[in-house]
Amino acid sequence: MRICPRCTKVLEPMVVESVTVEGCRGCGGAWFDRGELDDVAKHDPAALERIDRAFSPARGQPAAPYSSMRCPVCLDRLEGFEFKHFPGVQMDGCRKCRGVWADHGELTEISGRIAAHRNPP
Ligand SMILES: [Zn+2]
């Protein structure tokens, strides 16, 4: 059982593109194990938006500050980084297991950037 680094609710599994991601119905964020985010982004960027929509944040749910977020797998502190293909999208990752946490809205942002990249205006 994995716990949301933001609001400490239990994460729920969701299968997309044969990858099992885990989302939070409290804050609407999602956890990706090592390489999973790249996999989904590469094969079906629109699936990122579906994940974002599937886990919409509950109203009035206070989110923990970034400084106290811990990896749901190894409980190490998560560190902010920019998604390597898309500078400017700030995410949080674990150095130990290489998992990535996406806050609600970040996946839609990434998906939008991939679409813009593939189909320039
Ligand atoms: Zn949460």
Ligand SMILES: [Zn+2]
């Ligand atoms: Zn970890």
